Amino acid sequence: MASKTLKEFTRDEVAQHNKPNDLWIIVDSKVYDVTRFKDLHPGGASIFLEEDILGKDVTETFYGLHRHEVLVKPQYARLQIGTIKGETSQILAREPGSLSKVPYAEPTWLSEGYYSPYFNESHKRLQQAVRKFVDEVIYPDAQAREEDGKRPSQAVFDKLAEVELIAMRMGPGAHLKGRTLMGGIVKPEEFDYFHEMIVHQEFARIHARGYIDGIGGGSCIGLPPVLNFGNPELRDRITSEVLSGKKFICLGISEAFAGSDVQGLRTTATKTADGKHWIINGTKKWITNGTFSDYFTIGCKTEKGFTVILVERGEGVETKIIKTAYSTTAGTSYITFDNVKVPVENTLGKEGQGVYVMLSNFNHERWGMACSGAITQRLIVEECLKWTAQRKAFGKALNSQAVIRSKLAEMIAKVEAAQSWLENITFQMNNMSYKQQSDNLAGYVFPLNVFEDCMNSDETSYRSIGLLKMYITSSAQDTARDAVQIFGGRGITKTGMGRFIEHYHRTVPYDSILGGAEDVLGDLGVRQAIRNMPKNARL
Numbered sequence: 001m002a003s004k005t006l007k008e009f010t011r012d013e014v015a016q017h018n019k020p021n022d023l024w025i026i027v028d029s030k031v032y033d034v035t036r037f038k039d040l041h042p043g044g045a046s047i048f049l050e051e052d053i054l055g056k057d058v059t060e061t062f063y064g065l066h067r068h069e070v071l072v073k074p075q076y077a078r079l080q081i082g083t084i085k086g087e088t089s090q091i092l093a094r095e096p097g098s099l100s101k102v103p104y105a106e107p108t109w110l111s112e113g114y115y116s117p118y119f120n121e122s123h124k125r126l127q128q129a130v131r132k133f134v135d136e137v138i139y140p141d142a143q144a145r146e147e148d149g150k151r152p153s154q155a156v157f158d159k160l161a162e163v164e165l166i167a168m169r170m171g172p173g174a175h176l177k178g179r180t181l182m183g184g185i186v187k188p189e190e191f192d193y194f195h196e197m198i199v200h201q202e203f204a205r206i207h208a209r210g211y212i213d214g215i216g217g218g219s220c221i222g223l224p225p226v227l228n229f230g231n232p233e234l235r236d237r238i239t240s241e242v243l244s245g246k247k248f249i250c251l252g253i254s255e256a257f258a259g260s261d262v263q264g265l266r267t268t269a270t271k272t273a274d275g276k277h278w279i280i281n282g283t284k285k286w287i288t289n290g291t292f293s294d295y296f297t298i299g300c301k302t303e304k305g306f307t308v309i310l311v312e313r314g315e316g317v318e319t320k321i322i323k324t325a326y327s328t329t330a331g332t333s334y335i336t337f338d339n340v341k342v343p344v345e346n347t348l349g350k351e352g353q354g355v356y357v358m359l360s361n362f363n364h365e366r367w368g369m370a371c372s373g374a375i376t377q378r379l380i381v382e383e384c385l386k387w388t389a390q391r392k393a394f395g396k397a398l399n400s401q402a403v404i405r406s407k408l409a410e411m412i413a414k415v416e417a418a419q420s421w422l423e424n425i426t427f428q429m430n431n432m433s434y435k436q437q438s439d440n441l442a443g444y445v446f447p448l449n450v451f452e453d454c455m456n457s458d459e460t461s462y463r464s465i466g467l468l469k470m471y472i473t474s475s476a477q478d479t480a481r482d483a484v485q486i487f488g489g490r491g492i493t494k495t496g497m498g499r500f501i502e503h504y505h506r507t508v509p510y511d512s513i514l515g516g517a518e519d520v521l522g523d524l525g526v527r528q529a530i531r532n533m534p535k536n537a538r539l
């Protein structure tokens, strides 16, 4: 609207423009000339010709049918010709980087007037900067890519790399050393799991589940084995390429033949006669980011057992897209390896000990998913609180119905519980060594039947990350179902008012399957508790 001078009108003046060939309306103290637009209106022309619309204030009707973003789009914003004298707009689009004032739309630590024992000034600085970055850089690309299904734009990866967000998404550690994080607002040595939680939670605010995986789902799980088990040359080269956003890596374990059952995997790696190379044959399925990855951290069967090997894209490697319920922007792929020759130096960890390599990042991955799962659920609470306040049915706001309030109560309680539990676990992680985290928060889950013998004999784990993730993903599915009921037909429609609800409901099962299926994780948590029952405990 910057180029157009807006005039001021009285409500009486607007009311004069009440004919089909001269039609103005008022929305939130702004005056729109919709004379020509009415014939292009996606909701039809006839609705503008009603007595209560022609020349009238239609704010309430408008917000019962449209998201505010409609008026912000340039093609519709230009319909505004003026404002009402002496009035100011009440409804404002959220400023990039700002916090929501809707109750429960933000976790307690970001809500005005509340306190938290966990977060300090550097956490707050990071949260503000990442939220602005997400609003300005990631959200627009995420929404466009969800539409066209293409991979996230390289320009976004370049910007992510510039502020070291790709590195921060890997969590605290040596890979952050010497890097300038978000323009220097957090020092690498002070970066802890709460900082990482902030990054995951802010990223998850884009209402685009496939895109979240598209901008780094593969590297978050494919790079750690290289970081922790690759030889120094390999580790440094690949880490630098991936963290600079120039190259991409993914983790390939599951196959059409087997997922959790590693013994059932069929991809083989056989050594050449001179012992210098592996020859890899086999397939992988459901590999996030596979279609655009340059590197593949894959599980193979070798003479000595399960082994993890890094494969570079080249002769014999083919990737093709798998269409899943979420967007192809995640690059979910089917991969074939036909006689792929790989130097033995690309072996990650020891031959036959791939299970340790694979398990080493499992807890971290699950916890990361719990971070984003807790926040996407919260976004749905915000959508529902807004919708039930602005939508009228039987002459009253939806939230005046007890049955609606009861659903909202359930949703709010779940999301608050999820975040509190997550923050507690994150605090434990910050204060524990890696071994203590494995012993006390995780235990091995994948696949229990085969690798029971891998478990630490001194394991004391019973505050389980697995149970936390199970709770978040199962309550998320309840919330998705309730939200669809609240939004009705709009909750199953890909455009308009309920589009984020439709998206959430369609993609919410991802978190309950990826990184450990919900039931398996729940069972693991209870088994750990049972194993840790004191021998002398009696009623």
Ligand code: HEM
Residues within 6 Å of the ligand: 025, 032, 034, 041, 042, 043, 044, 047, 048, 053, 058, 061, 062, 065, 066, 067, 070, 071, 076, 079, 495, 496, 497
């Ligand atoms: C400046 C004024 C308006 C603009 C720019 C506008 C724009 C739009 C757009 C873009 C849509 C497509 C759905 C969406 O993306 O949300 C739509 C749908 C619709 N609009 Fe409007 N509109 C305006 C005013 C109105 C008014 C005053 C009414 C009510 C009398 C109305 C009734 C509808 C209806 C019934 C639909 C279909 C909604 C659905 O499918 O659920 N519009 N409008």
